[in-house]
Amino acid sequence: MFPYFGAKVRLAKSYPTPKHDRVIEPFGGSAAYSIYHKKTNVVLCEKNPHVYSLWKYLITRCTPARIDKFREYKTGDIVKKSDPKGRPYNKDELFLLQMFSFHGDGGGHSPRDRIKFGSHTFSRITKERLKSKLPIIKKWVLKNDYKAARNQSATWFIDPPYHISGKGYTCNSVDYKQLATWSKGRKGQVIVCEQRGATWLPFRSLAVYDSTYNNNKS
Secondary structure, three states: OOOOOOOOOOOHHHOOOOOOOOEEEOOOOOOHHHHHOOOOOEEEEOOOHHHHHHHHHHHHOOOHHHHHOOOOEOOOOEOOOEOOOOOEOOHHHHHHHHHHHOOOOHHHHOOOOOOEOOOOOEOHHHHHHHHHHHHHHOOOEEEOOHHHOOOOOEEEEEOOOOOOOHHHOOOOOOOHHHHHHHHHOOOEEEEEOOOOOOOOOOOOOOOOOEOOOOOOEO
């Protein structure tokens, strides 16, 4: 639905396919795994209040007609606070535009006063893609803490801030020892994500791919 630091947009296809109708994402972010698999029965947990509010807007109030009224932006454009007819955007709509201009710094997860588009753009194609995904999310259940998700038979896609490099997130306080125990106690199919070097669970390598933000391999 929107760019997000650590999102599994390109990696989603490399993880196991959901075995259950319901998917639970305890650390929601942009929910790339559930979006990729077009899951309509999802419990999404998000602690960051700004990202939580954005998801609530997308799930409960955003419509294709409203997306059509968004301005389109190209590289170098500064975001205006109203649509082409002068109707003001609300704070969630402005934050959505910010996420599309976002390039990986931790500040991308908190609202900014000035938004300038870089290599990412917000085009007609972007708007059509957003509209096509809206029907997927309209029945999603939103919670503001992963511990509020009931333990049930489901596909659990657990993608927390990484132990080593997750400090850039606004909400990065995680007790990994506790999370390891909690994760192993979930019912159903459990997938837990990390980066190389993490030891709080017996992780194994999934894939090597080109990094989004530099010319290295990740």
